[in-house]
Amino acid sequence: xxxxxxxxxxxxxxxxxxxxxxxxxxxxxxxxxxxxxxxxxxxxxxxxxxxxxxxxxxxxxxxxxxxxxxxxxxxxxxxxxxxxxxxxxxxxxxxxxxxxxxxxxxxxxxxxxxxxxxxxxxxxxxxxxxxxxxxxxxxxxxxxxxxxxxxxxxxxxxxxxxxxxxxxxxxxxxxxxxxxxxxxxxxxxxxxxxxxxxxxxxxxxxxxxxxxxxxxxxxxxxxxxxxxxxxxxxxxxxxxxxxxxxxxxxxxxxxxxxxxxxxxxxxxxxxxxxxxxxxxxxxxxxxxxxxxxxxxxxxxxxxxxxxxxxxxxxxxxxxxxxxxxxxxxxxxxxxxxxxxxxxxxxxxxxxxxxxxxxxxxxxxxxxxxxxxxxxxxxxxxxxxxxxxxxxxxxxxxxxxxxxxxxxxxxxxxxxxxxxxxxxxxxxxxxxxxxxxxxxxxxxxxxxxxxxxxxxxxxxxxxxxxxxxxxxxxxxxxxxxxxxxxxxxxxxxxxxxxxxxxxxxxxxxxxxxxxxxxxxxxxxxxxxxxxxxxxxxxxxxxxxxxxxxxxxxxxxxxxxxxxxxxxxxxxxxxxxxxxxxxxxxxxxxxxxxxxxxxxxxxxxxxxxxxxxxxxxxxxxxxxxxxxxxxxxxxxxxxxxxxxxxxxxxxxxxxxxxxxxxxxxxxxxxxxxxxxxxxxxxxxxxxxxxxxxxxxxxxxxxxxxxxxxxxxxxxxxxxxxxxxxxxxxxxxxxxxxxxxxxxxxxxxxxxxxxxxxxxxxxxxxxxxxxxxxxxxxxxxxxxxxxxxxxxxxxxxxxxxxxxxxxxxxxxxxxxxxxxxxxxxxxxxxxxxxxxxxxxxxxxxx
Amino acid sequence: xxxxxxxxxxxxxxxxxxxxxxxxxxxxxxxxxxxxxxxxxxxxxxxxxxxxxxxxxxxxxxxxxxxxxxxxxxxxxxxxxxxxxxxxxxxxxxxxxxxxxxxxxxxxxxxxxxxxxx
Numbered sequence: 039x040x041x042x043x044x045x046x047x048x049x050x051x052x053x054x055x056x057x058x059x060x061x062x063x064x065x066x067x068x069x070x071x072x073x074x075x076x077x078x079x080x081x082x083x084x085x086x087x088x089x090x091x092x093x094x095x096x097x098x099x100x101x102x103x104x105x106x107x108x109x110x111x112x113x114x115x116x117x118x119x120x121x122x123x124x125x126x127x128x129x130x131x132x133x134x135x136x137x138x139x140x141x142x143x144x145x146x147x148x149x150x151x152x153x154x155x156x157x158x159x160x161x162x163x164x165x166x167x168x169x170x171x172x173x174x175x176x177x178x179x180x181x182x183x184x185x186x187x188x189x190x191x192x193x194x195x196x197x198x199x200x201x202x203x204x205x206x207x208x209x210x211x212x213x214x215x216x217x218x219x220x221x222x223x224x225x226x227x228x229x230x231x232x233x234x235x236x237x238x239x240x241x242x243x244x245x246x247x248x249x250x251x252x253x254x255x256x257x258x259x260x261x262x263x264x265x266x267x268x269x270x271x272x273x274x275x276x277x278x279x280x281x282x283x284x285x286x287x288x289x290x291x292x293x294x295x296x297x298x299x300x301x302x303x304x305x306x307x308x309x310x311x312x313x314x315x316x317x318x319x320x321x322x323x324x325x326x327x328x329x330x331x332x333x334x335x336x337x338x339x340x341x342x343x344x345x346x347x348x349x350x351x352x353x354x355x356x357x358x359x360x361x362x363x364x365x366x367x368x369x370x371x372x373x374x375x376x377x378x379x380x381x382x383x384x385x386x387x388x389x390x391x392x393x394x395x396x397x398x399x400x401x402x403x404x405x406x407x408x409x410x411x412x413x414x415x416x417x418x419x420x421x422x423x424x425x426x427x428x429x430x431x432x433x434x435x436x437x438x439x440x441x442x443x444x445x446x447x448x449x450x451x452x453x454x455x456x457x458x459x460x461x462x463x464x465x466x467x468x469x470x471x472x473x474x475x476x477x478x479x480x481x482x483x484x485x486x487x488x489x490x491x492x493x494x495x496x497x498x499x500x501x502x503x504x505x506x507x508x509x510x511x512x513x514x515x516x517x518x519x520x521x522x523x524x525x526x527x528x529x530x531x532x533x534x535x536x537x538x539x540x541x542x543x544x545x546x547x548x549x550x551x552x553x554x555x556x557x558x559x560x561x562x563x564x565x566x567x568x569x570x571x572x573x574x575x576x577x578x579x580x581x582x583x584x585x586x587x588x589x590x591x592x593x594x595x596x597x598x599x600x601x602x603x604x605x606x607x608x609x610x611x612x613x614x615x616x617x618x619x620x621x622x623x624x625x626x627x628x629x630x631x632x633x634x635x636x637x638x639x640x641x642x643x644x645x646x647x648x649x650x651x652x653x654x655x656x657x658x659x660x661x662x663x664x665x666x667x668x669x670x671x672x673x674x675x676x677x678x679x680x681x682x683x684x685x686x687x688x689x690x691x692x693x694x695x696x697x698x699x700x701x702x703x704x705x706x707x708x709x710x711x712x713x714x715x716x717x718x719x720x721x722x723x724x725x726x727x728x729x730x731x732x733x734x735x736x737x738x739x740x741x742x743x744x745x746x747x748x749x750x751x752x753x754x755x756x757x758x759x760x761x762x763x764x765x766x767x768x769x770x771x772x773x774x775x776x777x778x779x780x781x782x783x784x785x786x787x788x789x790x791x792x793x794x795x796x797x798x799x800x801x802x803x804x805x806x807x808x809x810x811x812x813x814x815x816x817x818x819x820x821x822x823x824x825x826x827x828x829x830x831x832x833x834x835x836x837x838x839x840x841x842x843x844x845x846x847x848x849x850x851x852x853x854x855x856x857x858x859x860x861x862x863x864x865x866x867x868x869x870x871x872x873x874x875x876x877x878x879x880x881x
Numbered sequence: 882x883x884x885x886x887x888x889x890x891x892x893x894x895x896x897x898x899x900x901x902x903x904x905x906x907x908x909x910x911x912x913x914x915x916x917x918x919x920x921x922x923x924x925x926x927x928x929x930x931x932x933x934x935x936x937x938x939x940x941x942x943x944x945x946x947x948x949x950x951x952x953x954x955x956x957x958x959x960x961x962x963x964x965x966x967x968x969x970x971x972x973x974x975x976x977x978x979x980x981x982x983x984x985x986x987x988x989x990x991x992x993x994x995x996x997x998x999x
Contacts, residue, residue, distance in 0.1 A: 566944070855908040855913075
């Protein structure tokens with residue numbers, strides 16, 4: 039049987055994937071037409087293209103996948119005509135192809151409002167990678183941009199403007215608030231204030247009457263007489279199902295667009311089907327990916343049943359019966375979620391609302407009149423409870439005595455959530471992208487012996503789509519293992535039945551000095567990429583010996599093994615330490631000269647030092663030899679270790695500075711340089727409360743006061759920014775260092791692998807008060823010992839690059855080919871970028 | 882049908898030059914082979930040096946270890962793991978590595994290339 043699919047978007051791809059999985063003998067001939075030049079890509083994560091993700095990274099599968107699965111894929115070919123009588127389709131080139139069954143998966147196009155001036159240059163839509171390419175090249179000469187549309191896609195587009203470095207971005211929404219279809223007014227207002235804090239200027243209740251400008255857009259004017267001036271405009275005001283082909287072929291379509299389908303995805307012609315955003319089911323167009331996947335699944339089941347004929351004749355056909363539009367997403371870093379019926383009211387419906395204007399959190403749940411059932415709700419600013427709420431709502435679970443617990447959480451503790459999981463019915467849908475139920479996940483744990491998220495992903499595919507259900511899978515994994523009596527300890531990996539903290543103590547008590555000794559004594563098997571770096575880090579934190587000695591070199595994480603960060607293309611980056619960010623002109627010249635001689639790309643890092651990229655493995659010893667001769671030392675940018683101590687210029691130059699922040703930063707950086715820890719550590723010193731060094735975003739940060747220094751701890755930038763908390767005030771320089779010694783040793787001894795100080799504190803019972811008690815009041819009685827141990831580490835510091843280049847055994851490992859040590863990797867390629875080079879894109 | 886393959890053994894390096902419990906990259910003509918000495922298990926393995934995930938010449942620099950009893954290597958780039966014995970990807974991807982036989986004689990390590998590799 040020959041299937042022809044028109045369109046090659048995400049749903050079309052999913053259809054192909056599911057069909058081939060259900061049809062291993064390839065009884066179906068499958069021909070796909072896509073009008074774009076690329077095979078199907080991940081449109082949901084389109085805006086990540088602006089964050090530097092290459093177009094190819096977004097592909098659902100490459101061309102080889104299609105050919106390997108026996109699928110004929112025609113790209114850059116659009117279908118211009120469907121002839122249902124003769125069962126053929128014609129391409130824009132006039133070539134005809136016949137079909138037995140036709141699947142229309144043409145998706146949607148951007149809805150373009152009819153505003154005068156829409157044709158001007160500098161006006162874009164936000165839909166395909168080509169659109170993004172045009173937007174990004176135009177953005178280079180733009181300072182102000184507007185996005186028309188304050189819905190989901192519009193805000194995505196606004197984020198893209200921020201990522202492109204546009205100075206001023208306006209969001210223009212016709213409705214009185216943002217995301218009117220997903221969230222209610224208080225939620226919407228909170229979202230708006232959060233987005234405004236990020237620099238967006240949001241105009242609601244604005245009816246755009248004209249796009250002004252000569253040839254190019256230069257402004258927008260609105261019906262209330264106001265106007266703004268802009269250099270570019272992105273329109274993202276909704277979608278329009280692409281039903282033109284269906285209409286021309288005489289198929290039934292909806293009044294406002296969309297190809298009418300029944301529960302089997304069949305159109306008014308029994309041999310033609312429609313799936314995805316072009317399909318109109320019970321008066322509804324589904325603009326989300328999960329329902330599209332569900333439609334693909336239903337269609338595959340029905341086509342396969344049809345093919346298999348008689349034996350399945352009596353079973354009911356698979357049906358698409360509408361889809362839950364509950365959704366959780368991150369908009370420009372702000373969590374937004376809605377589930378069930380978010381807006382329901384009246385009829386005695388009880389609504390609980392919680393708003394915290396300080397933290398920027400809004401939560402709403404809607405309960406039935408008797409208060410016993412959760413009907414829906416909205417979360418803005420914090421959506422951690424989304425999965426459990428969604429399941430409670432969908433499965434009509436019994437609510438806690440005080441339904442407030444549902445959104446205020448934590449007060450019931452862990453028992454609550456476990457009880458919640460136990461109460462979920464077996465068929466509760468956990469992963470809606472891949473259609474995996476609670477039973478599916480639990481069976482993977484009990485019968486397939488899956489003991490990790492990765493194992494479950496591999497076994498069931500759950501969590502591999504949008505990834506929103508991964509936290510739920512993790513909870514289910516823990517819950518299932520616990521209920522089976524399989525004890526889950528926080529162990530390192532299959533080779534060590536100990537937590538990191540236990541390992542730390544064991545290695546210390548037994549004075550073990552190499553990975554192999556530790557493995558022989560306390561482990562089993564032959565180690566792996568998880569336990570090797572953990573043990574190596576513990577050894578380094580305890581003994582501070584050169585990490586590449588004692589056979590430990592291959593037990594290091596691969597960056598530590600070569601004392602450099604591997605970068606795209608297989609070259610390395612070189613970062614010498616520049617304490618406090620202070621550097622002499624002579625040293626700057628040395629870096630410049632080295633970068634020139636070895637043709638390295640140079641960039642100032644976020645930590646106030648200079649990174650040189652593109653160094654061949656073979657060149658590292660020579661580069662470092664020259665750096666060390668000029669007085670530099672390793673910056674440990676490759677290690678889970680102290681990175682930098684940033685500083686502002688402080689009282690030596692600044693008219694506001696209270697103390698000499700640079701000198702203090704240098705002192706701190708030189709004290710803790712090379713200190714290895716469970717994760718990287720960053721620090722900063724600011725000379726006054728203006729906080730130019732951003733100390734409150736660091737693992738430990740110091741801010742000058744009139745009387746001394748304030749010490750802040752456990753801050754974090756990165757994907758989940760967290761402000762550091764004040765540990766102690768008005769300290770003199772010596773006491774401040776003592777406290778840092780204690781704080782760091784406590785962290786190094788007790789944190790789980792790869793846990794930053796912020797997460798470590800978040801998991802600590804008693805939080806900052808407990809930590810303050812330990813560090814300042816010495817409640818554990820460890821202060822003196824920790825200070826002593828830190829002093830030992832400080833005194834035993836040596837630059838590991840210096841040792842590496844002076845030791846011929848270590849030095850010879852820095853070559854690419856073992857049988858041609860002089861030769862560099864010939865596959866390394868660079869591309870030109872501005873006046874420097876960059877790594878070649880992933881192939 | 883019985884296929885016959887001729888295996889050519891080429892001398893890659895001296896045993897004593899190899900790092901213990903780790904890998905090194907061997908040049909063979911224009912191609913690159915990752916050679917591993919799993920000293921703990923007294924085993925030798927050879928695979929293609931290019932990680933099929935992002936096509937980076939880096940596997941020889943990866944950490945090796947075991948998963949159950951399967952010897953494996955983790956790519957330094959994104960920590961995808963592959964069986965050293967079969968080349969199969971253990972991180973759930975479809976890609977796999979080409980593997981080569983290895984033998985040790987008189988202090989030399991030899992990698993076997995069959996005629997299809999030529």
